[in-house]
Amino acid sequence: MEILSVLGLLLLVCSQSGAEIIEQREGSPESLNVPQPCPSDLQAVLRGMSVKLAENRLMIQEQNAKHEVKIEQLQTLNQEQNTKLDKYEVRIEQLQTLNQEQAAKLQELENQVDSQQQAQASELKSLKTRTNETENQVESLRRDRAVGQVAFSASLRESGRGTLGPFNTHTTVVFKHVVSNIGQAYSPHTGGFIAPVRGAYHFEFYFRAHAGSHSSAIVLVKNGEHVFIAGEHQTNGYGSASNGATLLLEAGDVVFLRLWENHVIYDDENHYSMFSGHLLFPM
Incomplete structure (x- = not known):
C-alpha cells in the first residue's frame, strides 16, 4: 500500500511538472531547450519499487x-494433545469403571459385614439366652440344694432325768435338746416343724416308758390332724415304743408330737425319747 501511494504521488508531481514546462514553452521560446527530468526519475523510482x-x-x-x-x-x-486427551479419556473411563467395581465390592463387603454382624448379634443374643437359662438352672439347683438341706434331730430333755406328764389334755411335746437342725425348720421353743417347701418328708419318733400307774403314748400330728400313734404300758422296769411316717407337705405345713392325755414319757441323759425328720425331695 505504501508503494502504491508513493507511485501515485510521483505521477501527480510529474504531471504538474509537465504542465509547467508546457506553459513555459508557450510563453518563452528559450524554454524549449530546458531538460525534462520526470520520466527518468520515475523509472528509477519504479525500478526501486520493483x-x-x-x-x-x-x-x-518466507514469513x-x-x-x-x-x-x-x-x-x-x-x-498429539488430542491423542493424549483420548488416552486420558480412556484412562478416566477405566478409572471410573474401576471405581464402580470397587464401590460394588465395597457395598458387597459392607453387606457381608452387616450380615455377619447380624448373625453375630443373633448368636450373641442366643448365647446370652442360653447363659441366662443356664444361670437360672444353676440358681434353681442351688435353691433345690439349699431347700433340700432340711433335717433335724432332738431329744426331750437337755439334762437330767424325769418324766413328762401326765396332763388332763393332749399336750404338745417340746424336744429341747437339739442335736441337729439343718435348715432351721424345727423350733425347740414350740416343738413344731414347719415345712419350708412342698415335698416329701420323713419323720420318726421314739420314747421310753417308765413302769408305773400311767401308760405312755405319743401321736404324730400334721396341721392338728392325728397321723400315727405309738404307745407302751410298762408294768415293770422300762419299755420303749416308736413309729414314723413319710408325709407330703405343702410349704408352711406344721408337724409335731402330742403327748396323749393322762400319759407320760421318760428321758434322761442318755436321750431315749427323741423326734427327727428330714426332707426326702422337693416336689
Whole structure:
C-alpha cells in the first residue's frame, strides 16, 4: 500500500511538472531547450519499487513459509494433545469403571459385614439366652440344694432325768435338746416343724416308758390332724415304743408330737425319747 501511494504521488508531481514546462514553452521560446527530468526519475523510482516489491514478496513468502511450518507444528502438537486427551479419556473411563467395581465390592463387603454382624448379634443374643437359662438352672439347683438341706434331730430333755406328764389334755411335746437342725425348720421353743417347701418328708419318733400307774403314748400330728400313734404300758422296769411316717407337705405345713392325755414319757441323759425328720425331695 505504501508503494502504491508513493507511485501515485510521483505521477501527480510529474504531471504538474509537465504542465509547467508546457506553459513555459508557450510563453518563452528559450524554454524549449530546458531538460525534462520526470520520466527518468520515475523509472528509477519504479525500478526501486520493483526491487522493494520483490524483496517484500520474498519476505512475505518466507514469513508465509514460516507460518505454514508453525501451523504444521501446531497441528502436529494439537494432534498429539488430542491423542493424549483420548488416552486420558480412556484412562478416566477405566478409572471410573474401576471405581464402580470397587464401590460394588465395597457395598458387597459392607453387606457381608452387616450380615455377619447380624448373625453375630443373633448368636450373641442366643448365647446370652442360653447363659441366662443356664444361670437360672444353676440358681434353681442351688435353691433345690439349699431347700433340700432340711433335717433335724432332738431329744426331750437337755439334762437330767424325769418324766413328762401326765396332763388332763393332749399336750404338745417340746424336744429341747437339739442335736441337729439343718435348715432351721424345727423350733425347740414350740416343738413344731414347719415345712419350708412342698415335698416329701420323713419323720420318726421314739420314747421310753417308765413302769408305773400311767401308760405312755405319743401321736404324730400334721396341721392338728392325728397321723400315727405309738404307745407302751410298762408294768415293770422300762419299755420303749416308736413309729414314723413319710408325709407330703405343702410349704408352711406344721408337724409335731402330742403327748396323749393322762400319759407320760421318760428321758434322761442318755436321750431315749427323741423326734427327727428330714426332707426326702422337693416336689
